[in-house]
Amino acid sequence: MFSLSDAQTITDPVLRAQIEQHPRAQELLRAFLYPYAAPDHDFLFKAGACEPVAQGDIARLAHGRIPVLAVGSNRAPVQLSRKFSHQNLSDAILVTHGWMDHHDIVYSAHMTGYGAIPATLAPSPGTKVRVAVTWLTANQLSHMHVTESVPTHYSYQQLHGGDIELDCGLMPDHVGAYQSVAWHIFDHNNVFAVSAIQAQGRRFKAFHQWDMIAYLARRAGYVMQPKFVLRLIDDPTLRKAVAAWFPLK
Structure with a gap:
């Protein structure tokens, strides 16, 4: 709410x-x-609420989990609550933050059923964009696929982790990512960045x-x-x- x-x-x-x-x-x-307010620090989403997480606990909490980029609303507690609080998925979700090189977070060329134009990741040489990574169990990932309408609206891909530098120091070899099937090009070849997401060296107009x-x-x-x-x-x-x-x- x-x-x-x-x-x-x-x-x-x-x-x-x-x-x-x-x-x-x-x-x-x-x-x-959309994409909703979210903390700009690492946190544990548990029982519908955010809990601070100590730096020394992050590696333990991430162990055995699947790192998945959250470039839009999946980094926001209000969306995580909507997606997971009423499911039989009681495990907490670790959310870490960092920067991704040579990419930007932009609007996808499709609409959601709730009236928003959602986000996707786009190549952008020279840009550094603020990203979040959710660390999911296999069951959580399976449910996230459903909420992301895979494969109708998004495809689930594996990206090399080398472009991502997390604040906590974790260095995943690969991260999962939901990439828009509709892509991100609007008329006149325009690409529009999501202004709510922080970026450095942004090349695209932000809305x-x-x-x-x-x-x-x-x-x-x-x-x-x-x-x-x-x-x-x-x-x-x-x-x-x-x-x-x-x-x-």
């Missing part, structure tokens, strides 16, 4: 007021606030989620208003038609 105070992060005052006053504010916040939704609305001939997003949520046919404005690979 989101607090209405979370809407204060939306920089458009008119849009912010519309969301705060809307009876479906929770659904709107879920769309507009907030609400900027991306407004961009999509304009391209499809709609006015950017909360009711537009709610129509996308409620009507899969319309969502598919609007997403058709995304270019092909």
